[in-house]
Every structure is written in structure tokens, then in C-alpha cells.
Amino acid sequence: MLVLALCLVDFGKASDMVDHAILARKVFSLQAPGFVIHWIIFVTDRTQATKLGLSLSSLLSINRSIVQGSGIGPTLFIMFAHDLEALDMSNYLLKYADDASLLSPQNSHTPVELEMAHVVHWARENKMSLNLLKTVELVFRSPNVSGDLLPPALPDINRVCDAKLLGVYFRHDF
Secondary structure, three states, X not given: OXXXXXXXXXXXXXXXHOEHHXXXXXXXXXXXXXXXXXXXXXXXXXXXXXXXXXXXXXXEEEOEOOOOOOOOHHHHHHHHOOOOOOOOOOOEEEEEOOEEEEEEEOOOOOOHHHHHHHHHHHHHHOOOOEOOOOOEEEEEEOOOOOHHHOOOOOOOOEEEOEEEEOOEEEEOOO
């Protein structure tokens, strides 16, 4: 019996939630050249003010977010999430910009439930939030496998029969 779980993980407002202090620590741990670290600090060191009529508030530092729509934004998120890895070698955590997908075969020593708990823990530790309304589980199975033989659905995550990943549609029956 072939069963493979795919969890399409949605980090809610991923670009807006990146904490600058955590990002700086992670970039530093990657042993990036000093000029790269200084440049990243430069592009993330921003302030904001609010104007209402003729009144202007004082400037406040922005300590979260990376610039969306920029060339560097996806790269910064990749650096931020570089330490998010699967617990088990037979499971795969695939990342592309701010998308993460967990692939877990039925015969893995670490079940998909524990892998997802690890992703939730990583998100909490890194001040990110998971959007459980957009996070879905798709279970691929051989055509001869009855739906009654599938593993139990993950708690708080919607199990779907088809899903779109990076513009490609996938169905449970391949």
C-alpha cells in the first residue's frame, strides 16, 4: 500500500512577520560576508510615521517585515527559514521563498503528525504564525487503496483531494 502525505504549509503574512533581530542572527550564523550582513541591516533598518492633517507623529522603528515585491525579499526569507528542516531523513521539507511543503511517506520513522508539530514549534520560536485555514494536507495513495485505510487526518488541518503548489495542481490519485 503506497500512501504519501503532503502538507502545504502557509505562514500567515510571512514577509510581514520576519523579525529583524532573528533574521540578523540567522544571517550571521550562515557566516555571510560582513558587507552582506551590513547591507541586509541597511535594507531592513526602516522607520515609519503617521500624518493626519498637519500633524505628524514621531518616527518609530520597524522591527519586523522584509520588503515585498523586491528582488531581495524572497532571498531574505530563505535565509530566515534555512534552519527549518525535517526531523527524519525519509521526510522532506521543501521550501521555495515563503512556501513550505512537507512530504512524508507512510513508512517514515517520524510520522507526519510529529513533523507538523516540529513546524509549528519552529514557527512559534521564530515569531511566525501558521495560517491553519490555508494549510492543507493532501494524501497521495495508490488507486487500490480505500479511503477507509488512510491515516487519520491531522488535527486543525483540512485534508483535501487536490491542491495547487507553485502553480501546479496535484490530485490524491496522482
